[in-house]
Amino acid sequence: MIHAGDYTGSEVVKSLKNTGRFSGVWGNVDGQPVKESVNGIELLDITGYKIGIFHGHGQGKSMPERAYDRFKDELYQEQGFMLNPGSPTNKRKERWYSFLLLELSEKEIHAQLKFYLP
Template identity: 45%
Template sequence: MKIGIISDTHIKKNTSNLAALLNTHFKEVDLIIHAGDYISADAIEILKDYKNFVGVWGNVDESEIKTLINENEIITIDGYKIGIFHGHGTGSSTFDRAYDRFKEDKVDIIIFGHSHQPLAKTKNGVLILNPGSLTRKRRERWFSYIILELHEGSFDLQFRFFS
């Protein structure tokens, strides 16, 4: 299973930009996971129409989006239990909030966003991933996303960066 992982797209009006990015970077994936902060519900519809899609809402997503998707999700793919949460909240770091959200769920992988900073790190045997942002890099040099290919007993992880 090949998964495209994105977050923090912050699409307000021009949803055609998201569609173009999907067509450019995600043709080979089986599933897209979005870790929140869409802003426009149209972005969710574009993702659903493009590929299989799982997503959670983020701190800037309004009530319309919150009626379409959950605040966090746990999915199982090819034997990997994956927790997805945007990472918003107070206290501690975004990384720790994401980890703490699934601490009792015995997940293998946690996917979060919020910081717009790409990251791959482990904590207590859990792989924790932040894809950065596909469309809003903030202070980062490049836009970024992750391609995660799951196999039984192993996986391949690639960060992809572009300007």
């Protein structure tokens, strides 16, 4: 599981870490206990693919511009793209809750954006 922040508390981060297959970063509403348990940005290497994780918060630029600035040297030298999975717990002004399933193999990247209502 990859999580891009705004957890409901440090207990959630601890629970996700206990699964053994978790990488995440903190978001703009996370408190100090969460910020002490995960980084603000991460760069993963999975099956030869580099995946940058960034919550997207900041000022002065759009979220895609901030993400690009954070990872331009690591991810955009050859080919890179950005995926925003939305939120499985807070749909904000969106019509549905959402999350992203990302499958990586040596030959292809398969991404599915899943939408749902509880």
